[in-house]
Amino acid sequence: MQEESDENLMIRVKNGDALAFSILMDRYKQAVVNLVAYTVGDNIDSEDIAQHVFIRVYKSAANYEVRSKFTTWLFTITKNLALNEIRRRKRHPTDSLDVVEQEEDYSKTKQYPDTKAVAPDDSLMNDEMRECLTTALEELPERQRLALLMFQEQGLSYEEISEILEISLSSTKSLIFRARDTLKKTLKEYLSSESAT
Amino acid sequence: MSGSFEQLIEKSRKKTLTPEDQRLLNELFAKDPTLKSQWDQERRLSQMLASLPQVPLSKDFNQKVLQQTFWAKDHRPSRKRGFAGWMSTLIEKRWAQAAAAVCVISFVTFGAYHQHSQTLKIRETADALSTVANTAVEVATVQESDLEAIQVLGEYEQTSPVDDDLWLAMVSY
Numbered sequence: 593m594q595e596e597s598d599e600n601l602m603i604r605v606k607n608g609d610a611l612a613f614s615i616l617m618d619r620y621k622q623a624v625v626n627l628v629a630y631t632v633g634d635n636i637d638s639e640d641i642a643q644h645v646f647i648r649v650y651k652s653a654a655n656y657e658v659r660s661k662f663t664t665w666l667f668t669i670t671k672n673l674a675l676n677e678i679r680r681r682k683r684h685p686t687d688s689l690d691v692v693e694q695e696e697d698y699s700k701t702k703q704y705p706d707t708k709a710v711a712p713d714d715s716l717m718n719d720e721m722r723e724c725l726t727t728a729l730e731e732l733p734e735r736q737r738l739a740l741l742m743f744q745e746q747g748l749s750y751e752e753i754s755e756i757l758e759i760s761l762s763s764t765k766s767l768i769f770r771a772r773d774t775l776k777k778t779l780k781e782y783l784s785s786e787s788a789t
Numbered sequence: 790m791s792g793s794f795e796q797l798i799e800k801s802r803k804k805t806l807t808p809e810d811q812r813l814l815n816e817l818f819a820k821d822p823t824l825k826s827q828w829d830q831e832r833r834l835s836q837m838l839a840s841l842p843q844v845p846l847s848k849d850f851n852q853k854v855l856q857q858t859f860w861a862k863d864h865r866p867s868r869k870r871g872f873a874g875w876m877s878t879l880i881e882k883r884w885a886q887a888a889a890a891v892c893v894i895s896f897v898t899f900g901a902y903h904q905h906s907q908t909l910k911i912r913e914t915a916d917a918l919s920t921v922a923n924t925a926v927e928v929a930t931v932q933e934s935d936l937e938a939i940q941v942l943g944e945y946e947q948t949s950p951v952d953d954d955l956w957l958a959m960v961s962y
Contacts, residue, residue: 610855617851622843629844638844643854650858725837744838747803776830783833784826 598662605653617646620663623746624670630741631674632681633730641677645670661752668756671738678734721782728778736771743768793817794824798831 598619604612624645629638648669656665729737739757742748748756754764776783794817797810806814818825847853942959 614851614855617854621846621850625844625846626841630841635844639847639850642846643850643857646854647857650854721837722840722842725841740838744802744835745841772831772834776834779834779837782837783830 599658602653602656602662603658605650606656613646613650616649616662620666621646624666626745627667627670627738627741628674628677630726630729630745631671631734631738632677637677641673642670645673648673663746663748664752664755667742667746667748667752671756674738675734724779724782725775728775731778732771732774736767736774739764739767740771740775794827798828801832802835 601612625642628641629635742753754761
């Protein structure tokens, strides 16, 4: 049976259909939580932020226009809340006390199996490499990080990302290129050693 | 050559290369062996990014969201409400129905009282006017008779000194 489109589900949500809203959440909650966690840099508050994303989706359902793609709208809300959280943390440095705990929890999450369709090589699955990758990601400028994660993790098109970040198509490509370039330099050791095998 | 290599890298990020793409790639590697290491680096980085673990989610994620949106309460998404929307919501509320009933009863009671007061006022005004009119007629009659009496007295001639005293007393009165 063909899966109902996101846009149709949103029309149902506008009419007060709780089931349609739950289907949308099931479809995208993991993607939203991942994007928030890797953008903000921890997964302590990421679930709360992801919940707020869906609450905002629900509350703004009446304003949703079918002309726009649902994922563009959803990830725009996600981006806004994630960037707000980053700014909030910058304004309140006391939050940095949590970072140590967050790091600990973050490493715990690395024990979870990756259920993605594209299975990486076993050699890539070691914790040290992931730690380096997440650290390298955190060091990227936030917009580069967001653009790269949306492109690589969520599989969004350049057009969608440019719409979400409200920048031109060429700027989007440039952000992703620079992010990848920086990562290649930072992770050179892992990439070259792997490529040598 | 570099352009087509970049295009192939770009393409490989989104989908699997076709046999034709693969053939073109091998040709590029044969011409420039350094491209092979670049290609591998790109592939490895994509694989590393794809290996980022899923962030754990609580099982009651949906439930929490639904609770916070008060869905369980009214099963309605919030939306900009017009006058009709607010009215329909109020009509559903029992307290609003009771308040509306009290308002209607108060309005009717006040209207009846106001009407009654107005009627009373009009009646009192009419009575007052009638009294004034009757009094005016009586006064006019008395004045007319007094005037006639004075005129009659004026027509009398003096006949005796005794009458003079009487006349003076009457005129001074």
